[in-house]
Amino acid sequence: MSGQTVPADFSGHMLDLDEDEDLDVFTKNTSLADGSPMPNSPSSMVNQYRLEEDEEDQQGAFTKDVFVSVDNPESHVTAIETFIMYRVVTKTTRSEFDSSEYDVRRRYQDFLWLRSRLEENHPTLIVHPLPEKFVMKGMVERFNDDFIETRRKALHRFLNKISEHPILSYSQHFKVFLTAQDLASQRKQGPGFLSRMGETVRAVANSVRGLRSRPEEFSTMHDYMENFSNKISSVDKVAQRIIKEQREYLDELKQYSPTYSQWAESEQDLAEPLKAVASCVERCSKETEEQVEHLSEVLVPTLHEYVLCAETVKAVMRRRDNIQAEFEAKNEALMSRKVDQEALQEEVDALGDRVELANNALRGDWSRWQGSLRTDLRSAFISAAEKNVEYYEKCLAVWESFLMSQREESSEQKGEDAS
Amino acid sequence: MAEDGKDDSVATDDDSDQTAADGSLNNTMVEEGSTLLRRMEICVAEAEKRSGKNAVSMQETFTVYLIETRPMDAVADGRNPAPDSLWRRYSEFELLRNYLIVTYPYIVAPPLPEKRAEFVWHKLSADNMDPDFVERRRVGLENFLLRVASHPVLSNDKILYHFLTEENGWKEVVYETGFQAKADSRLRALSATFRVRNPDKRFMEMKHYSDELQSHTSQLLRARARVADRLYGVYKVHGNYGRVFSEWSAIEKEMGDGLQSAGHHMDAYAASIDDILEEEEHYADQLKEYLSYAEALRAVCRKHELAQFELEMASQDLISKKQQREELATGIVRTFSFKGMTNKLFGQEAPEQREAKLKLLEELITEGEETVKEKTVECEEHVERAWVDMQRFKEQKDKDLREALINYAVMQISMCKKGIQVWSNAKECFLKM
DSSP states (O other): OTTOOOHHHHHHHHHHHOSOGGGGSOOSOOSOTTOOSOOSSHHHHHHHHHHHHHHHHSTTSSOOOEEEEEEEEEEEEOSSOEEEEEEEEEEEOOTTSSSSEEEEEEEHHHHHHHHHHHHHHOTTSOOOOOOOSOOTTTTOOTTOHHHHHHHHHHHHHHHHHHHTOTTGGGOHHHHHHHHOSOHHHHHTOSSOHHHHHHHHHHHHHHHTTOOSOOOHHHHHHHHHHHHHHHHHHHHHHHHHHHHHHHHHHHHHHHHHHHHHHHHHTTOSTTHHHHHHHHHHHHHHHHHHHHHHHHIIIIIHHHHHHHHHHHHHHHHHHHHHHHHHHHHHHHHHHHHHOOTTHHHHHHHHHHHHHHHHHHHHHHHHHHHHHHHHHHHHHHHHHHHHHHHHHHHHHHHHHHHHHHHHHHHHHHHHHHHHHHO | OHHHHHHHHHHHHHHGGGOOTTSOOOSHHHHHTOOHHHHEEEEEEEEEEEEEEOTTSOEEEEEEEEEEEEEHHHHHHTOOOOOEEEEEEHHHHHHHHHHHHHHOTTSOOOOOOOSSOOSOOTTSOOOTTOHHHHHHHHHHHHHHHHHHHTSTTGGGOHHHHHHHHOOTTHHHHHHHTTHHHHSOOHHHHHHHHHHOSOOOHHHHHHHHHHHHHHHHHHHHHHHHHHHHHHHHHHHHHHHHHHHHHHHHHTTOSTTHHHHHHHHHHHHHHHHHHHHHHHHHHHHHHHHHHHHHHHHHHHHHHHHHHHHHHHHHHHHHHHHHHHHHHHHHHHOOOOSOOHHHHHHHHHOOOOHHHHHHHHHHHHHHHHHHHHHHHHHHHHHHHHHHHHHHHHHHHHHHHHHHHHHHHHHHHHHHHHHHHHHHHHHHHHHHHHHTO
């Protein structure tokens, strides 16, 4: 995306290229920077988080009242570049929204912007990942239809995950994203790139000394995420390999059925069953095609999303670690020196609260995320299994009808012979 | 039975005087229409590895096959006697078949199972010693014997009977028939194909059909092998699910059980393809039989071309000899001949010489007429008998191949049913996640 000089875009771009995205996204300020109505005192904020955590434990306590859809990708041409705009339609009953329906156009960069804002303001919440910027292997063109459709679906899921989140769905940035006709001007507001850069440096400096000891619950979480990340990546690879093998099988099937129909041309009595078999093979290969499509449209995207999710969660955990590290660093400084104790004490207290906030946020969102993971993966696997059963049932019917037709033929012949 | 067989062979040696020129038995067996298979139960029961020294005294390993026979009336009575048996190797089957082809050139000879594994998909072994290959060969050899023994003409052959009943000395008996001398040279047959003028149209159509049959069955077999290869890949990759699900289940609490058991089903799915494809090899074997049959059919048509060609040659020869006689007798030269020219230039021969020449020519003409009669009979008999057998073959082929296609459908259905079961089970496991 060269040629863009607007800082907001540029910063979004920078976020992508950073390996450790987590380091530059947390603010020193404990109040939510997007200005949404939140109480000022840390303790009441802690209570706020706790409350929401309890709500989540009761299923359905959070009722979805923002409904978002992403569709209608259209090519948008300017003098400098060409990109895709997606239509984002919102229907809501929330009082915070001025209207009950919105229809805006957004591009991929806008989604990147939204996500980075959400992460910035909620460093230890798990923000659903976006589809990748590029697909390196296979050199898929950005404007290839399949690629656009896959991306559209993923963007749709992203917004829905946000709208279902008890905290994130109330984000001001989310509201702006869904409602503003001209997002570009809105994006210029908020902390600039340079101030965030400064924070990054400070954060690195603070966390260099490392974490004293991670609380056990987060250590368990950490170990689980390492393993889960490996496993889900493996499953994703297996699923993709299966699709590849199925496609090659399909190619051979397409060459196979004509050998029967070609043979039928030089036969007399044998022509009918040969043609029938050719037709059976053809119908089965159509079913195979459908089955492969289902895999690539339902199972693989879900698996892939959770591969990306795993990375997100690991980043969230690293951020939490850093928040704790920063607190510990300052606290140690406080313990050792007698200079400026009062000022330092305040700072340390604030950091301490921040740690508690961060931990509570992560704890709450963790169980929520796990539930979501289980639901999504379970449903994707069930769907894949159902599709396979359906596939075999259809093929079974094809071959059984062939057998029936042959039995009819032979009983007809027997009738003829008898008479 | 082996010993009785020996006595029988002594008795039937007298019958050999009654054999026709083509080696078949002129006896009532054919008229009764009872084939060998009706009187004798035949099977190729086992295969075994043997080692021995071959013709150039080198150690070699080969497989022998056990042929078991029992008299049918004993089986029908329920007496269930122990079968007579002997061992034969593949090369002996080949020898038998070559003998039958030469002796009955108007019969579409049942083929042997392939010498080497063809149309192999990559996991299938191309090794002749592989147990699966040996097993399929055993079935193919049994099939060959059953076909021959149920054939209205072939089943009456003595050599066949000896093959089934006398292990030792059979080879010598076969060679003694001198069949190898009767075999048509490849070159002669090929030249006949090109130079024959008036072959029977129906035979030409049959020959064309045999080419089509060969081409289509081999294309089908090749495509099928590739499909099998790919299907194998699809199933086996699912085994990876099994492994990963199992590892993953170890780190999960609620999802663990569901994943673990789903993984087992994935392993089962991956393993199921081996049996499925082994079954399908039988289908491929049925097609391969007719691939070989196509060649046998073509051979019968070629034999017709050869017989027709020889008849045409003999007729042509007779005509030219008669012409020579006429020229010699009348002195009128109809066609240019070198002799004629020299005669003109240097004068005619002495009357005695002409007489001698005429006499020789008459003899040659008489011989020629005999030859033409023989060749005509040969040709007509071949056409008549071959046509009958080709009709029989056509009906058999249609029936057999239709059955093979039905078998294939049955296999596909079985595969689908297995798939439905595995994935239904997997779904149940996923529901428990």
